[in-house]
Amino acid sequence: MNSMRMNREGLQPWRLKPVVGAALTALALTGCSLAPKYERPAAPVATQWPASAGAVTASQAAAADLAWQDFVTDPQLRELIGKALHNNRDLRMAIQSIEQARAQYQITRANQLPTVGLSGSGTRQRPGSTYALGGPLVADSYSLGVGISDWEIDFFGRLQSLKDAALAQYLATEEARKAAQISLVANIASTWLTLKTDTDLLVLAERTMLTRKQSFDLTKLRFDNGVSSALDMRQAESLLSTAEAARAAQTRARALDINLLTLLVGEPIPDTLIPAVPTVEPLPASGDLTQANAAPTLPDNRAQFLPIPEGLPSDLLIRRPDIRQAEQQLIAANANIGAARAAFFPRISLTASLGRISSDFEGLFGGGSSGLKSWSFGPTISLPIFDGGRNRANLEVSQATRDIAVSSYEKAIQTAFREVADALASRSALADQAAALQRQADAERDRFRLADLRYRNGVANYLDMLDAQRSLFATEQELAQVQLARQQNEVLLYKALGGGWGPQDEAAAREAAGQPVSREATANAR
Numbered sequence: 001m002n003s004m005r006m007n008r009e010g011l012q013p014w015r016l017k018p019v020v021g022a023a024l025t026a027l028a029l030t031g032c033s034l035a036p037k038y039e040r041p042a043a044p045v046a047t048q049w050p051a052s053a054g055a056v057t058a059s060q061a062a063a064a065d066l067a068w069q070d071f072v073t074d075p076q077l078r079e080l081i082g083k084a085l086h087n088n089r090d091l092r093m094a095i096q097s098i099e100q101a102r103a104q105y106q107i108t109r110a111n112q113l114p115t116v117g118l119s120g121s122g123t124r125q126r127p128g129s130t131y132a133l134g135g136p137l138v139a140d141s142y143s144l145g146v147g148i149s150d151w152e153i154d155f156f157g158r159l160q161s162l163k164d165a166a167l168a169q170y171l172a173t174e175e176a177r178k179a180a181q182i183s184l185v186a187n188i189a190s191t192w193l194t195l196k197t198d199t200d201l202l203v204l205a206e207r208t209m210l211t212r213k214q215s216f217d218l219t220k221l222r223f224d225n226g227v228s229s230a231l232d233m234r235q236a237e238s239l240l241s242t243a244e245a246a247r248a249a250q251t252r253a254r255a256l257d258i259n260l261l262t263l264l265v266g267e268p269i270p271d272t273l274i275p276a277v278p279t280v281e282p283l284p285a286s287g288d289l290t291q292a293n294a295a296p297t298l299p300d301n302r303a304q305f306l307p308i309p310e311g312l313p314s315d316l317l318i319r320r321p322d323i324r325q326a327e328q329q330l331i332a333a334n335a336n337i338g339a340a341r342a343a344f345f346p347r348i349s350l351t352a353s354l355g356r357i358s359s360d361f362e363g364l365f366g367g368g369s370s371g372l373k374s375w376s377f378g379p380t381i382s383l384p385i386f387d388g389g390r391n392r393a394n395l396e397v398s399q400a401t402r403d404i405a406v407s408s409y410e411k412a413i414q415t416a417f418r419e420v421a422d423a424l425a426s427r428s429a430l431a432d433q434a435a436a437l438q439r440q441a442d443a444e445r446d447r448f449r450l451a452d453l454r455y456r457n458g459v460a461n462y463l464d465m466l467d468a469q470r471s472l473f474a475t476e477q478e479l480a481q482v483q484l485a486r487q488q489n490e491v492l493l494y495k496a497l498g499g500g501w502g503p504q505d506e507a508a509a510r511e512a513a514g515q516p517v518s519r520e521a522t523a524n525a526r
Contacts, residue, residue: 033160033164034337034342035157035334035341036334036337038330040327041406043313044414045414049310049420062311063309063319064315064320064497064498066309067502068081068500068502071305071308072189077188081184083266083267084185087266091180097176098170098174100173101169101172102170108165108166111159112160115148115151116146117146117148117149118144118145119146120144122140122142125139142358143358144364145353145356146354147353150351150380151351155346156345158339161342162336162339165331168329168332172325172328175328178321179320181505182500182501183500186494188264188265191260192261194484194488195257195274195275196275197481198250198257202247202254203277204473208473209240212469213240215465216237235462235466305487308494308497311497313420319497322412323416329405330406333402337398340397347381348379349381350380351379356373419496423489426485426489430485431486434483434486440479444468444475447468447471447472448468450468451464451467451468
């Protein structure tokens with residue numbers, strides 16, 4: 001009786017051993033990858049910065065270790081950057097792309113695991129043929145079971161390669177988010193410097209306009225009294241119109257700077273964070289034009305930054321997020337080759353279930369004679385025989401994609417090397433240029449003073465004074481632009497060396513995501 005019961009329920013040990021053995025064998029053989037071993041390509045740049053970069057002192061420190069909160073010393077600029085990191089829409093999209101890639105990685109990772117489901121059914125019918133043979137008028141049938149469906153056993157690493165590719169893409173989006181923040185910090189700092197320079201140039205234009213207005217009034221008075229010619233009056237009027245046009249242009253440029261800064265910050269900027277336009281002092285009643293230029297024309301109130309350690313070219317490979325992003329994309333392309341190779345081999349899937357059937361509902365959960373245990377085990381194998389060259393073409397596509405990724409990675413390194421070399425070469429050159437222009441501006445200011453004095457005393461003609469006035473204005477404008485370029489070059493060097501993302505930003509990103517987002521923490525998810 002017990003033997004008949006065991007046969008009916010299908011619980012014979014000799015039937016279970018092959019099932020268990022096959023499952024254990026499948027688990028032991030999974031995970032063999034056909035992807036080529038990844039090796040980082042050699043950096044296609046020199047090991048030292050070029051001689052044209054000027055005197056560079058190798059340092060163990062790196063710009064990437066200098067947080068932007070320490071690099072930026074201006075409190076207004078620091079506050080603007082902090083607001084932008086919370087409100088900038090481009091940065092939000094980069095963060096959302098990380099979440100998208102993370103979810104896609106979890107989907108790909110889940111494909112390696114069996115999908116276990118619970119199923120239950122119940123039927124009630126009147127089988128006419130059974131009733132005619134003396135069976136029951138109404139037959140009930142209930143079943144309850146748990147099982148897996150079409151679980152692909154990853155013998156040749158196809159799913160593992162796809163998971164590795166998805167993980168690399170996820171890490172690439174993390175690096176893209178860091179690169180987006182670095183670019184945002186640099187853009188805000190550069191726009192802020194431009195705004196402050198345009199504000200200074202606006203003040204310079206207004207001061208020059210007032211000076212030329214007084215000069216025009218004086219010349220017109222002399223013309224009305226027959227002392228000056230109409231040519232002198234028209235030249236003075238032309239210079240006054242030039243100054244008025246310069247003031248209008250600087251007013252427009254300053255408004256555009258504020259609009260761009262508002263876009264980068266992502267919200268309206270409070271007036272307390274916008275550089276105010278200083279009030280231009282009225283000209284002295286004595287009519288001495290040179291007294292209007294006695295004070296420094298361009299006050300040195302631009303944001304200053306801490307000195308930047310240059311480091312070595314090899315630091316770029318591990319510190320610049322855009323280079324690390326290109327490398328992760330290369331790793332993903334390399335893993336996809338493994339998935340394309342695995343398509344040439346058999347694909348094995350497994351469907352299995354374990355449950356209980358009964359003619360009454362209570363029998364599904366009790367130990368009565370009406371309940372029977374049931375199980376099924378169904379492996380499936382498919383082997384490509386003819387596909388018209390599809391698998392071969394997919395492999396060639398993945399290999400070509402990997403080659404493209406290698407070139408993209410090498411180009412990212414070369415671009416980064418050039419950006420740093422350009423910034424280093426510009427650093428000393430712009431400093432020398434600014435010093436020379438400062439000396440020229442001092443000389444032009446003194447020249448204007450002497451020309452005005454000689455003209456008032458009748459020693460020189462009016463053209464000499466007008467030429468000195470024109471030259472001084474042009475030199476001061478050029479000096480302001482070079483000073484701006486010098487400050488922006490420091491920002492570009494900081495960005496080119498990978499600065500703008502520090503431990504504080506890493507901690508903030510983890511807290512915002514509610515999970516570890518660092519490379520090491522994500523790698524542990526494998």
